[in-house]
Amino acid sequence: MGEYPSKMSTPYGFATRAIHAGQDPDPTTGAVNVPIYATSTYAQDGVGGLREGFEYSRTGNPTRRALETCLASLERGRFGRAFSSGMGATDAALRTFLKPGDHIVIPNDAYGGTFRLIDKVFSQWGVTHSPAPVSDVDAIRAAITPATKLVWIETPTNPLLNIGDIAAIASVAHEAGAKLVVDNTFASPALQTPLELGADVVLHSTTKYVGGHSDVVGGALVTSDEEIDAAFGFLQNGAGAVPGPFDAYLTLRGIKTLELRMEKHSDNAELVAEALTRHPRVKKVIYPGLESHPGHVVAAKQMRRFGGMVSFLVEGGEEAALEVCARTKLFTLAESLGGVESLIEHPGKMTHASTAGSMLEVPADLVRVSVGIESGDDLVADLLEALG
Numbered sequence: 157m158g159e160y161p162s163k164m165s166t167p168y169g170f171a172t173r174a175i176h177a178g179q180d181p182d183p184t185t186g187a188v189n190v191p192i193y194a195t196s197t198y199a200q201d202g203v204g205g206l207r208e209g210f211e212y213s214r215t216g217n218p219t220r221r222a223l224e225t226c227l228a229s230l231e232r233g234r235f236g237r238a239f240s241s242g243m244g245a246t247d248a249a250l251r252t253f254l255k256p257g258d259h260i261v262i263p264n265d266a267y268g269g270t271f272r273l274i275d276k277v278f279s280q281w282g283v284t285h286s287p288a289p290v291s292d293v294d295a296i297r298a299a300i301t302p303a304t305k306l307v308w309i310e311t312p313t314n315p316l317l318n319i320g321d322i323a324a325i326a327s328v329a330h331e332a333g334a335k336l337v338v339d340n341t342f343a344s345p346a347l348q349t350p351l352e353l354g355a356d357v358v359l360h361s362t363t364k365y366v367g368g369h370s371d372v373v374g375g376a377l378v379t380s381d382e383e384i385d386a387a388f389g390f391l392q393n394g395a396g397a398v399p400g401p402f403d404a405y406l407t408l409r410g411i412k413t414l415e416l417r418m419e420k421h422s423d424n425a426e427l428v429a430e431a432l433t434r435h436p437r438v439k440k441v442i443y444p445g446l447e448s449h450p451g452h453v454v455a456a457k458q459m460r461r462f463g464g465m466v467s468f469l470v471e472g473g474e475e476a477a478l479e480v481c482a483r484t485k486l487f488t489l490a491e492s493l494g495g496v497e498s499l500i501e502h503p504g505k506m507t508h509a510s511t512a513g514s515m516l517e518v519p520a521d522l523v524r525v526s527v528g529i530e531s532g533d534d535l536v537a538d539l540l541e542a543l544g
Contacts, residue, residue, distance in 0.1 A: 170230065170346060171415045178225025179408065190222040192405045215393045219401035223408050224376075227366075230345040230411070231358050233378040235385035237392050238404060242341065242361025243269050244397030245375030249337055249359060250274070250306075251395075252387040256282030259303040263290045264516060267314040267339070268508035271516050287515050290320030291451055293328055300332045310339040312455070315467050315503040315524040317342075317442045319451025322458055326354030335384075341365070341494070346418040348459045351380055362407050364494030365464070368417055372406040374399050417496065420529040421464030427532040428525065428539060429466050437476070437543045439469040439521070464527045465493060467503075470543075474520035478502055481523060483542035486534060493526035498535055500525050 168176070179190050195217075198210040210216050220238050228236035239245040250273070254260060262274060264287035274285050288299040290309045300307070307329040311320040322338060329336040337357040338350035344365040350358050360366055362374035375397075377388050392398060399407070422445070429443035441448075444455035445462030455462060470477045480500075481489050487500035491507050501507060501524050508518045527535060 173229045174411050174414055177229035178222040190219055190408060192401045193218045194401055214396050214398055217401050219404040223404040226411055227376050228378050231351055231378040232349050233351050234380040237377045237388045238399050239375035240397045240399050241373050242363060242375035245359055245377050246270055248388055248391040249377055250278060251391055253306045253335055254283050258305045259284045259301050260306045260308055261286050261288055261296055261299045261304060262308050263310055263313050264288055265313045265316040265318060266516060268510045272510040291318045293324045296325055297328045304332055304334045307334050308337045312342045312444055317444055317465060317467055319444055319455045321454045322350050322353040322355055342465055343459055343463055344418055346415045347461050347463055353458060366411060367407045368410040368495060370495035372403050374403055374407050417529055421527060422461035424532040424535055425464045425466050425527040427536055428527050431536045432468050435543055437471045439471050442467040466527055467522060467524045469521050470523060477521045477523050480542045484538050486538040487525060496529050498528035
């Protein structure tokens with residue numbers, strides 16, 4: 157639905173906006189929570205006489221509008237669009253900016269689903285891509301061609317947790333006449349706001365930290381560019397990858413505690429990362445909060461905390477990594493991330509299997525953990541026991 161007036165347009169704090177932006181009490185009943193508008197269509201006051209602009213729930217729904225308003229506020233953007241999944245949002249963004257003959261620069265360790273869509277689908281429509289490390293601004297500049305219309309980054313990346321300097325990459329992209337999209341899923345707007353650093357678009361899989369409870373799938377695009385938002389809106393309605401009102405409601409409910417949860421995720425991840433660095437069976441711990449991380453200085457500059465994702469390499473190769481994944485008790489072996497419960501996975505066999513044999517293939521001895529908000533000492537003990 158795009159931009160909406162909101163009492164949260166003034167610079168309230170993050171937690172205040174998370175609870176109130178787009179979520180005024182219902183004017184009819186006084187309901188404090190946004191109602192779940194379970195309707196497919198809306199009565200009109202005469203032909204074309206729309207009430208609050210609503211005509212059909214693929215085009216717009218009041219519950220979804222509240223979510224979109226809140227998401228835009230949290231990312232410090234003017235416009236928000238909610239989608240039925242992160243990949244639905246990704247597809248809409250790519251189709252907005254790219255046409256046959258265009259080129260896109262992507263991370264050399266991009267999320268497997270993003271890479272799969274670009275490599276297996278968009279390549280069939282004449283779109284070419286080049287991978288470049290997000291931590292190397294010069295490499296990104298070198299990967300840009302006259303046909304480049306889009307630079308796409310994640311920071312931190314999934315699953316190697318590399319850090320890109322958003323402001324520097326935005327400058328490089330804009331100098332070349334390209335747009336910058338930042339997948340902000342791992343950080344969430346509680347920890348990082350890329351639009352304020354020069355990004356044109358922020359993307360989320362709201363399934364992850366934004367929703368935060370492993371009970372709803374969704375995606376989002378946020379921008380301050382009215383023309384870009386109009387293009388997103390056309391595809392959102394025209395292609396129809398929209399969330400239902402109950403999905404929007406669950407995501408809004410999760411958002412209310414986002415700042416609190418991200419603090420606890422970060423606290424626990426720091427405990428886990430420090431403990432893993434001391435374990436003899438761990439070859440390397442990858443966490444931006446560690447001073448040993450090559451992107452630590454940049455992460456500290458653009459992030460408020462370092463998040464809840466930790467990756468590590470296990471002595472003994474793939475077999476040893478798979479064994480660790482199978483032996484945890486509190487860390488559930490599962491794909492996805494960002495929920496209140498801790499998860500563990502083997503990216504090479506799970507979320508990033510589609511990158512096998514490509515330049516984006518992940519190490520076979522890599523384990524990725526999504527550190528939840530349980531008692532931190534319990535999580536550390538569970539991992540150490542699994543490592544043996």
